Amino acid sequence: MAMDDYMDPEWPPGTVRLQTLLHNDVGGKETEIILQPRPTDNPNDPLNWPKYQKILNYFLASFYAMMVFTFVNATSPTWGPLADELGFSDDTLTNTYAIGCATLALGAPMLIPFALKYGSRPVYVFSSVAQFGISIWAAKTQTAGDWWAVNSIQCWLGALSEVLIQMTIADVFFVHQRGRMNNIYIWTANVGSNLAIVAAGFITVDQGWRWVWWWCAIFFGLQVIMFAFGFEETKFTGHKHETIEGRQGSIASIPDISRDGSSEKVDEKHGTSFPPPVESDEVRQRRSYDDEAARARKLSVIHVNESIPRKTYWQRMSLLTTTHGPWIQFLRHSWQPFLILGTIPGVTFVALVYAILTAYSTVMTTASSLYMIDPPYNFSASQIGLMSLAPFVGTTIGTIVAGPLSDYVALRLAKRNHGIYEPEMRFWVFLPFIPFQLAGSWWFAYSLAGGKSWVQVAFGYGMSNFGSAPIQAIALTYLIDAYGEIVGDSLTAVTFVRNLMSTIFVFAMPAWVDAVGVPNVFNTIGAIAATILSCAAIFLWKGKHFRVKTAKVYKHWAERQFEARPLG
DSSP, rough: GGHHEEEHHSSSSEEEOOEEEOOOTTEEEEEOOOOSSSOOOTTSGGGOHHHHHEEEEEEEHHHHHHHHHHHHHTTTTGGHOOOOOOOTTTTHHHHHHHHHHHHHHHHHHHHHHHHHHOOHHHHHHHHHHHHHHHHHHTTTTSHHHHHHHHHHHHHHHHHHHHHHHHHHHHSSSSHHHHHHHHHHHHHHHHHIIHHHHHHHHHHHHHTTTHHHHHHHHHHHHHHHHHHHHHHOOOOOOGGOOOOOGGGGTTTTSSOOOOOOOOOOOOTTTTTEOOOOOOOOOHHHHHHHHHHHHHHHHHHHSOOTTTTTOOOOOOHHSOOOOOOOOHHHHGGGGTTTTHHHHOOOHHHHHHHHEEEEEEEEHHHHHHHHHHHTTSEEEEEOOOHHTTTTTHHHHHHHHHHHHHHHHHHHHHHHHHHHTTEOOOOOGGGHHGGGGGGHHHHHHHHHHHHHHHTTHHHHHHHHHHHHHHHHHHHHHHHEEEHHHHHHGGGGHHHHHHHHHHHHHHHHHHHHHHHHHHHHHHHHHHHHHHHHHHHHTTTTHHHHHHHHHHHHHHOOOOOHTTTTTOOOOOOO
């Protein structure tokens, strides 16, 4: 079977053969999943890790993301008591929240280069230590200056979570697993965004607003210990020395067992040749199928070279995994994301999708916190917190539906496409969730503005998240699948755009609402969102064409990474 049966060098980035189609001896078809990206034969390659090790690393990365989102969002139920005790105005609270959104935008371009050069493990560990200290600072807040600094520094560090976990997913999981992993990430982030608000509301009522941050300090302290002794580096630098068999799409080293016995056998002792045995058509067909199946299985399972030693525990807990190179190579990861954003349409689209959905979420959280403490609701801190159960339930249902469905549809459509996978195939799952996201947000806005029952407000809130959670997960999976060699820079750009838009909306919201009212604010955001999200249909139609046209640009940026696993 030729090499280009599995990976054609002319294919654009992201297009891979994900399945083999086997024609068995009874005329039916069977399939085998091809592991993409291709793992090496090194047992230290994260793609070859045992399942328990992958789960542990992913659990820790998800816990990190959950805590970051907890710290960012748990503040809203504390606003009333905090303002009463320290004399903060509504403008101060809104502006400090907005400055946090702004530093979220700046954090990734400034900090992700360290993860690319030294590995994600030291960045996870050091940022966890810093967040532990900031939690204590938050609990001891006395002045507006304290609160400004806490929000800005914590969010500056928190920007790491949105990129690091995607780098972990790209390093550890195969293409056919990433849809589910990204849905789990979105769900975990919403645990921090929503359930943490519920918990913060009750803590504020029962123990006082300062204890929200003391509890954060306790959990961040636990996080430091878990990462220091449990998280292994996922950056793999051994693929430069891999065997031919381990390379992406390379089938050159697979023994040619497809011959049907037509070559002569030689008696080595006497040098006499004998004709091949005569086979029936049935035997030949059976052996042909067995040979084809053997080649497919070689690509669908992990092959580890037992002669390569597995690193010891303390070697795996090494703090730094440094990629050597000039400092300009390090520094350019601070501006390279913005050049990628402007030259690769897929990255631009994902950034805008993530940005508008995050802006929606931020505005809805801010609106409920600001307006439901007033008549006709008169909600307490704990009741404000309980409102976040609605988006959590919506996210959970959306994740349960979309997680397995995204990977299933990808495999199903790849099978119909002769086993060839195109990242845009996932957008068939993306499109049906758009109406839920838009309708839910409008329901929320009109119910809140009209003083309708809190049940209606909560229902709209939940419906919006039922739509937005799968959309976010699919967009992120598309980005990793299509542009895996530049995932760090690409996600840095995505994070910058999403948090920039959130900052603009949060700063503008009080005056905007005063001028046109809550419904019209959401009408405008909804029109922007509908325009951006509907572009998924354009990518279904022309997405591969965009990847073909920008393949040279992609290669240019890929060659300017510290080191990345070859994807084609």
